[in-house]
Amino acid sequence: MSEIVFEIKNLVKRFNNFTAVDNVSATIRRGEVVFIVGPSGSGKSTFLRCLNLLETPTSGEILFKGKEVVHAKRDINFFRQQVGMVFQHFNLFPHLSILKNITLAPVKTGRFTTKQAVERADALLDRIGLSAKRDAFPPQLSGGQKQRIAIARALAMNPDVLLFDEPTSALDPEMVGEVLALMKDLAQDGMTMVVVTHEIGFAAEVANRIIFMDHGKIIETGTPEKVIRNSANPRVREFFSKVL
Amino acid sequence: MKFLFSFIGAVLMLMFCGCEENSRPKLVMVTEATFPPYEYRAGTQIVGIDPEIVGKIAEKLGYDLVIEDMSFDSVITAVQTGKADIAASGITVTDERREKVLFTLPYVIARQVIIVPENSAIQGKKDLKGKRIGVQHGTTGDIFVSQNIQEPERFSNGALAVAALAAGKLDVVVLDGDPARIHVSRRSNLKILNEPLTHEEYAFALGKHNPELHAQFNAALKELQTAGTLDAVRDKYVSKMLEEAGGNASADAGPFGKLKNSIDLNFLKDARYLYLWKGFWTTVEISFFAVLLGVLIGFGIAVIRSTADQTGKLKILNFLCKIYLTVIRGTPVVVQLLIIYFVIFGAVDVSKVLVAVIAFGINSGAYVAEIIRSGIMSIDRGQLEAGRSLGLSYWQSMREIILPQAFKNVLPALGNEFIVLLKETSISGYIAIVDLTKGGDIIRSQTYDAFLPLMAVALIYLAVVMLLSGLLGRLEKRLKRNE
Numbered sequence: 001m002s003e004i005v006f007e008i009k010n011l012v013k014r015f016n017n018f019t020a021v022d023n024v025s026a027t028i029r030r031g032e033v034v035f036i037v038g039p040s041g042s043g044k045s046t047f048l049r050c051l052n053l054l055e056t057p058t059s060g061e062i063l064f065k066g067k068e069v070v071h072a073k074r075d076i077n078f079f080r081q082q083v084g085m086v087f088q089h090f091n092l093f094p095h096l097s098i099l100k101n102i103t104l105a106p107v108k109t110g111r112f113t114t115k116q117a118v119e120r121a122d123a124l125l126d127r128i129g130l131s132a133k134r135d136a137f138p139p140q141l142s143g144g145q146k147q148r149i150a151i152a153r154a155l156a157m158n159p160d161v162l163l164f165d166e167p168t169s170a171l172d173p174e175m176v177g178e179v180l181a182l183m184k185d186l187a188q189d190g191m192t193m194v195v196v197t198h199e200i201g202f203a204a205e206v207a208n209r210i211i212f213m214d215h216g217k218i219i220e221t222g223t224p225e226k227v228i229r230n231s232a233n234p235r236v237r238e239f240f241s242k243v244l
Numbered sequence: 245m246k247f248l249f250s251f252i253g254a255v256l257m258l259m260f261c262g263c264e265e266n267s268r269p270k271l272v273m274v275t276e277a278t279f280p281p282y283e284y285r286a287g288t289q290i291v292g293i294d295p296e297i298v299g300k301i302a303e304k305l306g307y308d309l310v311i312e313d314m315s316f317d318s319v320i321t322a323v324q325t326g327k328a329d330i331a332a333s334g335i336t337v338t339d340e341r342r343e344k345v346l347f348t349l350p351y352v353i354a355r356q357v358i359i360v361p362e363n364s365a366i367q368g369k370k371d372l373k374g375k376r377i378g379v380q381h382g383t384t385g386d387i388f389v390s391q392n393i394q395e396p397e398r399f400s401n402g403a404l405a406v407a408a409l410a411a412g413k414l415d416v417v418v419l420d421g422d423p424a425r426i427h428v429s430r431r432s433n434l435k436i437l438n439e440p441l442t443h444e445e446y447a448f449a450l451g452k453h454n455p456e457l458h459a460q461f462n463a464a465l466k467e468l469q470t471a472g473t474l475d476a477v478r479d480k481y482v483s484k485m486l487e488e489a490g491g492n493a494s495a496d497a498g499p500f501g502k503l504k505n506s507i508d509l510n511f512l513k514d515a516r517y518l519y520l521w522k523g524f525w526t527t528v529e530i531s532f533f534a535v536l537l538g539v540l541i542g543f544g545i546a547v548i549r550s551t552a553d554q555t556g557k558l559k560i561l562n563f564l565c566k567i568y569l570t571v572i573r574g575t576p577v578v579v580q581l582l583i584i585y586f587v588i589f590g591a592v593d594v595s596k597v598l599v600a601v602i603a604f605g606i607n608s609g610a611y612v613a614e615i616i617r618s619g620i621m622s623i624d625r626g627q628l629e630a631g632r633s634l635g636l637s638y639w640q641s642m643r644e645i646i647l648p649q650a651f652k653n654v655l656p657a658l659g660n661e662f663i664v665l666l667k668e669t670s671i672s673g674y675i676a677i678v679d680l681t682k683g684g685d686i687i688r689s690q691t692y693d694a695f696l697p698l699m700a701v702a703l704i705y706l707a708v709v710m711l712l713s714g715l716l717g718r719l720e721k722r723l724k725r726n727e
């Protein structure tokens with residue numbers, strides 16, 4: 001089996017008195033494509049955001065490549081450089097050109113020189129077929145293009161793992177395809193990915209493993225085949241009978 | 245940011261070191277040079293009865309005389325706090341003032357006279373009650389009328405009060421006898437009543453901490469008096485003023501000729517346009533550096549405040565910032581300027597322009613801070629999260645992602661604040677800076693004409709503001725091009 005990227009132990013995240021993530025443990029290995037699904041409000045996004053500490057866990061441990069990260073505040077920026085994140089609303093930097101969006105972090109964090117960063121950005125733009133937009137600004141792009149640029153921006157840091165929080169749910173239907181195609185491409189390339197989504201069909205096609213969350217807990221985990229079609233859990237079966 | 249700090253530091257240093265060195269000790273005299281014939285400006289010089297007498301005494305005592313122009317209501321404070329050695333501004337001896345300063349022997353016995361329109365029914369003191377009475381703010385006339393008759397209407401100088409009387413906005417003006425004679429000689433429709441309102445003694449004022457200088461001054465004054473010098477000086481200036489006044493009044497011409505004469509008198513004669521020109525640059529200098537300082541303070545405070553709001557850190561700093569914002573936004577800028585000049589820099593000899601830059605910068609900083617903070621708050625949280633998720637630190641995300649966008653969003657509001665600041669610097673005259681507004685005041689005090697100098701000052705401000713608005717509009721458009 002491949003190296004463990006994330007090891008999560010007894011993770012709890014409370015907002016005031018509300019427990020959004022309730023004692024979750026999980027392991028993510030290099031090259032795995034893990035999809036997190038479940039009803040709305042079940043804590044999927046909160047769990048995902050805990051993984052790169054955009055939310056600070058209330059208790060529990062997160063080990064990244066074997067090292068505890070929750071309490072290692074000093075290394076938080078370095079840790080995040082190795083964990084990319086793609087947001088539902090893209091969150092591109094509207095005041096910077098596409099090229100600058102992609103090269104800002106690699107250069108400012110010192111991960112790459114400017115020359116290296118630009119070369120990498122051009123290669124990524126070429127790969128996602130948006131070289132023509134190199135000097136455009138985010139407001140001039142369509143939603144699908146924005147999300148592909150956001151993925152390229154995350155990839156530019158050469159991360160060990162990419163986190164996606166509903167990357168297609170803010171898109172018009174005709175643009176969902178291009179983003180999913182890029183994600184599938186990445187998955188086939190061996191990128192380690194953790195994806196929160198409502199696109200069950202896509203999950204069934206691409207995922208190595210599916211984690212099903214309900215009320216802040218993981219109530220089932222396994223292959224798509226097992227979780228989506230053959231679950232023993234009535235909550236899970238009910239959920240998929242509604243969305244499929 | 246670092247660069248900006250050191251740049252401003254260097255500029256401030258330069259302004260500090262503006263003071264020159266001299267072999268003989270300096271004697272600093274303060275006056276409001278809008279009170280002819282006692283003190284007024286001729287070209288770049290401040291001249292008149294007071295400067296001449298004090299100059300003679302300084303010469304006798306071996307000092308180099310330095311004259312500073314400031315508003316009359318500040319001259320007593322200036323000697324009291326040690327900012328100046330002597331106040332010589334046609335100051336009347338009163339018990340109240342005696343508590344604050346040491347007065348020399350009187351060098352003039354002056355009358356406060358009543359000026360009325362030619363056809364006025366007012367005969368004397370007994371008719372004044374209930375009338376609209378104009379005075380020069382802070383003068384004996386002001387005090388006498390306030391205490392013995394009623395609240396007067398206070399003008400910042402005598403020329404304005406007389407102009408208001410001539411325009412029918414007042415029934416009577418109470419003014420010192422000598423300047424009153426000159427004002428009236430220039431206007432055909434005004435007269436001075438024979439019976440003066442009150443007599444008074446003019447004396448120079450020194451700080452209470454300075455009894456030796458006071459004694460030396462009195463001795464020198466006595467000598468000048470016995471030699472007849474005091475009377476000679478006074479006669480010289482009064483007759484000079486009367487002559488000039490006569491000359492102007494005789495200029496007879498049609499409407500265009502009148503306008504031309506008026507322009508000649510207000511702007512060309514004695515190169516008076518220089519007051520506006522130099523004042524304009526002083527206004528620009530103060531505004532420019534105050535804006536820089538304000539933006540610096542504003543950015544700093546906005547970042548501290550929004551960091552505290554978003555992360556719960558920097559609690560103490562945030563608290564201090566809140567106090568600063570409350571105090572600065574809760575008090576008038578004039579009061580802040582006077583406090584910074586007289587209290588904070590009371591005992592230090594610093595350039596007044598620097599004081600103004602600091603005062604207006606600190607004042608503007610509070611407004612800029614809130615403008616920029618609102619800009620930061622208007623940026624979607626996702627922007628900071630995206631930056632942090634890429635491994636940028638909080639400060640890097642602020643600097644590279646949040647602040648540039650916030651700045652762009654609030655540019656119109658910032659531009660507006662700069663325009664407000666530019667106009668606010670017009671109170672610099674309170675600490676005797678000759679800015680554009682004060683330049684206009686000086687011309688008015690010399691020509692007794694309110695209209696043209698005020699119009700010129702207004703037009704210059706307007707032109708600068710329009711230019712600024714235009715530039716800001718273009719900058720905004722350029723920043724918007726990317727959207």
Ligand SMILES: Nc1ncnc2c1ncn2[C@@H]1O[C@H](COP(=O)(O)OP(=O)(O)OP(=O)(O)O)[C@@H](O)[C@H]1O
Binds near residue numbers: 040
């Ligand atoms: N910052 C917050 N403060 C308070 N409550 C929060 C906060 N963020 C999330 N929650 C709550 O935590 C619960 C889980 O939210 P989360 O966004 O993780 O759900 P989700 O599974 O991603 O739902 P969806 O599918 O709708 O995105 C919700 O009830 C939500 O209201």
Ligand SMILES: [Mg+2]
Binds near residue numbers: 166
């Ligand atoms: Mg969610």
